[in-house]
Amino acid sequence: MKIIKIFSVLGMAVLLAACQPREQDLTGGDPLEKAYQKIDRGQYDQAISDLEALYLKTPKNEIREALASAYAARAGIFVERYWGAVVGFGAPPGKVRPSKMSEATLQMFRQLEQRPELKGRKELRQLAEVLSSFSVWMDRLELLPTTDSAGQEDLREALFLLQEHDGRGGRLYRAILGLVLLKSQIVDGYEGWEKIEERLLAVFSGNLPGNTKQDVLCVVDFAAFADWSLDVVVRLREAVQDYGAAFPSKKKSLVTAVEQSNQIAAEFHRVGGQACR
Amino acid sequence: MSLVRLLPLVFWGSVALGAQVPRELSLGRSDSASKLLGGVCFTTDTGRQALPCNPAFISRETGSDFRVQFFAGNNISYLRDVSELLSGEGDEATVERLFSQTRPSEMEANVEGAYRQPLFGIAFAPYRIIYFSAIRNRALPVITLLAAREQSLRFQLGSYLGEDWSWGLQVRGVRREFIARTFTIADAVVEGSDSLFAAQTQNAFYLEPGLLKEWTDSAWKPQFTLAVTDLGYVDRKDEAFPASPALNVGGAVHVPVGLGIWELGLNAHLHSDSGAWSEPLRLGTSYELGVTRFSGSLGASDHALGFQMNYKDFFGGLSYSSRWIENWVGANEWVRTVFFEFGFDL
Numbered sequence: 367m368k369i370i371k372i373f374s375v376l377g378m379a380v381l382l383a384a385c386q387p388r389e390q391d392l393t394g395g396d397p398l399e400k401a402y403q404k405i406d407r408g409q410y411d412q413a414i415s416d417l418e419a420l421y422l423k424t425p426k427n428e429i430r431e432a433l434a435s436a437y438a439a440r441a442g443i444f445v446e447r448y449w450g451a452v453v454g455f456g457a458p459p460g461k462v463r464p465s466k467m468s469e470a471t472l473q474m475f476r477q478l479e480q481r482p483e484l485k486g487r488k489e490l491r492q493l494a495e496v497l498s499s500f501s502v503w504m505d506r507l508e509l510l511p512t513t514d515s516a517g518q519e520d521l522r523e524a525l526f527l528l529q530e531h532d533g534r535g536g537r538l539y540r541a542i543l544g545l546v547l548l549k550s551q552i553v554d555g556y557e558g559w560e561k562i563e564e565r566l567l568a569v570f571s572g573n574l575p576g577n578t579k580q581d582v583l584c585v586v587d588f589a590a591f592a593d594w595s596l597d598v599v600v601r602l603r604e605a606v607q608d609y610g611a612a613f614p615s616k617k618k619s620l621v622t623a624v625e626q627s628n629q630i631a632a633e634f635h636r637v638g639g640q641a642c643r
Numbered sequence: 644m645s646l647v648r649l650l651p652l653v654f655w656g657s658v659a660l661g662a663q664v665p666r667e668l669s670l671g672r673s674d675s676a677s678k679l680l681g682g683v684c685f686t687t688d689t690g691r692q693a694l695p696c697n698p699a700f701i702s703r704e705t706g707s708d709f710r711v712q713f714f715a716g717n718n719i720s721y722l723r724d725v726s727e728l729l730s731g732e733g734d735e736a737t738v739e740r741l742f743s744q745t746r747p748s749e750m751e752a753n754v755e756g757a758y759r760q761p762l763f764g765i766a767f768a769p770y771r772i773i774y775f776s777a778i779r780n781r782a783l784p785v786i787t788l789l790a791a792r793e794q795s796l797r798f799q800l801g802s803y804l805g806e807d808w809s810w811g812l813q814v815r816g817v818r819r820e821f822i823a824r825t826f827t828i829a830d831a832v833v834e835g836s837d838s839l840f841a842a843q844t845q846n847a848f849y850l851e852p853g854l855l856k857e858w859t860d861s862a863w864k865p866q867f868t869l870a871v872t873d874l875g876y877v878d879r880k881d882e883a884f885p886a887s888p889a890l891n892v893g894g895a896v897h898v899p900v901g902l903g904i905w906e907l908g909l910n911a912h913l914h915s916d917s918g919a920w921s922e923p924l925r926l927g928t929s930y931e932l933g934v935t936r937f938s939g940s941l942g943a944s945d946h947a948l949g950f951q952m953n954y955k956d957f958f959g960g961l962s963y964s965s966r967w968i969e970n971w972v973g974a975n976e977w978v979r980t981v982f983f984e985f986g987f988d989l
Contacts, residue, residue: 432783446782
């Protein structure tokens with residue numbers, strides 16, 4: 367019968383198709399889903415390029431986030447690994463805390479206090495205290511990773527993209543990436559401070575000749591350090607603002623910390639701009 | 644415009660929710676026959692369904708009975724993990740388990756009671772739950788979540804059109820409460836994230852006609868079927884549950900065997916998400932011997948196997964389905980699901 371023949375032919379076609387099963391595409395052809403897939407496969411450059419093209423066509427929040435996450439992935443920052451840091455945020459420290467300086471450093475500052483003819487003693491002490499206060503942040507940020515200079519560039523791209531994000535989740539993501547960048551910069555600064563401390567101790571122990579007669583800040587490259595500290599504080603301020611946008615009820619309590627950080631940074635920059643330029 | 648050109652427009656739509664939620668999960672049915680035979684259940688009246696998939700088969704009903712059945716699939720542990728994550732109760736192990744997933748997860752369960760008699764049937768499903776979640780993008784996990792609870796009431800009526808033709812019509816009302824969102828993990832923990840999980844409702848009303856042509860004089864008793872599903876109205880449009888009709892065209896034969904009953908069917912399930920030529924096609928078969936019925940079907944990227952057994956007024960069965968996918972990290976893998984069903988007749 368004709369109908370049975372037709373049925374048999376179609377049945378054979380299905381059998382042939384089933385013998386060589388076609389894997390189901392989970393993306394359904396959606397370019398955003400395809401980009402996620404590329405990120406999960408480690409094809410970050412390709413994902414960034416695809417998402418940039420998509421973002422130019424459709425500058426939507428979800429594409430902005432995806433592109434920022436592709437940059438973050440290339441920098442080695444995967445939020446899934448730092449879930450504790452995402453959900454475990456308390457309010458950031460509201461005040462710069464007294465430092466936990468080494469005995470040798472304290473001794474050096476005691477010596478400095480006996481030398482009223484030296485300019486910049488107060489600023490140097492304040493800088494040391496701010497740097498030490500970052501150790502409080504270091505505890506908070508222990509769960510977050512750091513990244514190298516190339517990674518930091520990618521994070522800056524991601525932060526720039528997320529700047530325009532008006533959703534709370536996007537702002538929290540920006541805060542997290544900002545804190546990773548902040549931590550990376552703080553770590554860089556700590557290494558710098560160790561060198562400064564080493565040099566200062568050498569000068570004050572008489573092992574090295576230093577220009578301490580005129581300006582103690584000339585012993586170190588204070589201007590560069592002041593620029594760095596300003597950048598760190600700006601980063602901190604942005605992270606706090608992003609965090610405040612994600613958790614509006616905590617925003618008010620963060621304002622004081624931001625203002626204080628700003629004042630200190632501005633003061634550093636003022637002094638650093640004049641010191642040994 | 645010709646009918647051939649018009650059909651794709653009528654049946655075009657999309658079930659897009661970020662990640663692709665399988666249509667058979669969001670708009671399909673949760674029972675053994677649907678899982679084992681897929682679209683082929685529209686071409687045959689096999690299995691102990693509450694009501695036949697194709698309403699035209701209600702005209703062939705010879706007796707009357709009242710039936711209650713329960714159906715569920717695996718993946719309960721995954722459901723618990725996702726709930727813990729979203730409620731903030733998850734620990735690092737929960738997070739590790741969830742984020743190591745390379746493909747979406749699904750779960751469904753259904754309770755249904757039905758009464759059927761010649762030319763008429765009614766079924767009420769007070770509780771059907773479906774669940775779908777997909778977590779991808781390790782850099783900033785994006786979660787697609789579909790959780791729904793449905794209540795549905797179906798009426799089927801049918802009759803003969805001459806000697807070899809039968810028709811049927813299913814009138815179906817569905818009330819859905821659901822959460823259907825795609826969001827990042829950061830969206831889920833910020834202030835005000837509760838709104839992400841606010842349930843929405845949708846009321847739907849469908850008219851689903853079916854047609855059956857039989858050649859009863861032939862030894863193989865071939866039959867041709869046509870059925871339209873999901874043709875109707877929704878009071879609130881949502882991409883998770885679109886008003887997106889599907890057309891089922893198929894045929895079946897009863898292979899003459901000395902012992903038992905063997906049925907072989909082929910169906911094309913055409914709808915908005917139909918892709919390659921082979922995707923809508925499905926070949927299915929069932930063989931009944933005594934109190935046991937074995938069924939199975941093959942599609943372009945999946946297959947299913949299972950059995951049902953009767954003991955007096957009780958029945959039960961297991962279904963096993965496998966789907967071949969390319970997962971998010973680029974590897975091909977089989978997604979295997981086991982479903983069980985049991986019920987009784989009154």
